[in-house]
Amino acid sequence: MAQQVKILKKLLVKGFNVSPEALEILSSLDEGRLDHVFELISKVDKAVIEPQDLLPLLKKETRPQIERKPYEIPTRVDDIVVLKAPRELGVKGTVDEFINIIRDRFEFLKSILIRKSSVDPIPIADLKASTRRNGDNILIIGMVMEKRVFRDFSIRMSLDDETGSIPVIFKKGSRYWDRADKVPIDSVLAVKGTFINGRIYAESFRVPDLDGNLVKPGSAEGKAVLISDTHMGSRYFNEKSFNMFIKWLNSDLASDVSYLIICGDLVDGVGVYPNQEDELRIADVYKQFNLAASFLERIPKDIKILYIPGNHEPVRQAEPQPVIPSEYLDELLEVRPDLVSLPNPSMIGIGDVKILLYHGRSLNAIFKHIPGLQPIRPETVVEAMIWMLRLRHLAPIYGEHPLSPEEKDWLLIDDIPHILHTGHIHVYGVGKYKGVNLVNSGTFENETPYIKSLGIEVTVGKVPVVNLKNLEIEIKNFA
Numbered sequence: 001m002a003q004q005v006k007i008l009k010k011l012l013v014k015g016f017n018v019s020p021e022a023l024e025i026l027s028s029l030d031e032g033r034l035d036h037v038f039e040l041i042s043k044v045d046k047a048v049i050e051p052q053d054l055l056p057l058l059k060k061e062t063r064p065q066i067e068r069k070p071y072e073i074p075t076r077v078d079d080i081v082v083l084k085a086p087r088e089l090g091v092k093g094t095v096d097e098f099i100n101i102i103r104d105r106f107e108f109l110k111s112i113l114i115r116k117s118s119v120d121p122i123p124i125a126d127l128k129a130s131t132r133r134n135g136d137n138i139l140i141i142g143m144v145m146e147k148r149v150f151r152d153f154s155i156r157m158s159l160d161d162e163t164g165s166i167p168v169i170f171k172k173g174s175r176y177w178d179r180a181d182k183v184p185i186d187s188v189l190a191v192k193g194t195f196i197n198g199r200i201y202a203e204s205f206r207v208p209d210l211d212g213n214l215v216k217p218g219s220a221e222g223k224a225v226l227i228s229d230t231h232m233g234s235r236y237f238n239e240k241s242f243n244m245f246i247k248w249l250n251s252d253l254a255s256d257v258s259y260l261i262i263c264g265d266l267v268d269g270v271g272v273y274p275n276q277e278d279e280l281r282i283a284d285v286y287k288q289f290n291l292a293a294s295f296l297e298r299i300p301k302d303i304k305i306l307y308i309p310g311n312h313e314p315v316r317q318a319e320p321q322p323v324i325p326s327e328y329l330d331e332l333l334e335v336r337p338d339l340v341s342l343p344n345p346s347m348i349g350i351g352d353v354k355i356l357l358y359h360g361r362s363l364n365a366i367f368k369h370i371p372g373l374q375p376i377r378p379e380t381v382v383e384a385m386i387w388m389l390r391l392r393h394l395a396p397i398y399g400e401h402p403l404s405p406e407e408k409d410w411l412l413i414d415d416i417p418h419i420l421h422t423g424h425i426h427v428y429g430v431g432k433y434k435g436v437n438l439v440n441s442g443t444f445e446n447e448t449p450y451i452k453s454l455g456i457e458v459t460v461g462k463v464p465v466v467n468l469k470n471l472e473i474e475i476k477n478f479a
């Protein structure tokens, strides 16, 4: 504690504040390394120092900087086409940027709902300005800004469009009550109902959803193996299971495997949550990437590897997340120069099969806010992913993890994939919804005290393998 206060004071004198996670990393350093970090810290161009700001400083001490060409996100690699990948990310964090991104999201979801409606929606301001409409049956489209359940179990939502805000009531016992109960805040809905004294009494509603006939079957050669959440560097990384997996990839049994997709949390990172260092076997993120490289090196060269970051990677946490910085990626490229590194989320095409890759950090909020999804198990993981498709957004609920207000909302599900691949939750789940195959790829990390505290029963070493010809999915067990 005394050490932490000393560091804090020293940083304040230099004009910096520090996050609790970064402070923990600093206080774990010996005197010499700490002095070295303090020498370099003025180069940090931020008021609050976070773990990712420390990593380059720690690296400069132990490793010479290697000049390499910065990695560029490809548009095509052999038979893999990168259909969507957030590029040129970076915002000032102004209020206008946040307003723009919410507007972009609302406009897109509204256009889907208008397409599916038989009547035109009424702008909320027009409705509220006219008392003559009392008793009228109307349609509005709005974003759920607030939701409350009253003592009589009626649900009251506050719906906003670009013109105003209006309360919408779902009476208990009405046909749509059960569905309304599940709708989380920030959803965009089309509501039909009766307008009475400044409120709408809902009779039915619709979420943007998929049309069902939107997805034409896709087909490609070979098989794709979908994994995530290996957490290399963690004490709980199940090396034995992962070795079995690599052995299988090298066997005749996997001769038809052409692609390996890693959907984030390849390494465990440092300072991701309080006291994480107690769970680390390798506390240096570069060494974690070295370990990852030693495994990737053993994967047959004719298997193409694709990789997106998750919340444990040393890269910006706000989504969309850029690709892993070159200084870490180089560790992997050294052994696998053909590795395809992409941002989170990204969409790729193999043949005419579209695969949407998203690490899945928003699943926490979906499990928390949508009733009926607990406890987390393979079926509810699929149900949670279905909500992404119903709401047509990869992170449908704001405020639970950082989202960056880029020029457009990269997390909208506009182009419908054949496969949606997520991870993060450490429980595998495989299912299908209106023509879209859903895969959450479990983990290679045994249950950690942190995961246990969240009440999650992890599925270790269960690997979904997709036959790209018919999109049939088989679960291989390396536990």
Ligand SMILES: [Fe+2]
Pocket (backbone or CB within 6 Å): 229, 231, 265, 310, 312, 424, 425, 426
């Ligand atoms: Fe993870």
Ligand SMILES: [Fe+2]
Pocket (backbone or CB within 6 Å): 264, 265, 310, 311, 312, 359, 361, 423, 424, 425
């Ligand atoms: Fe994660």
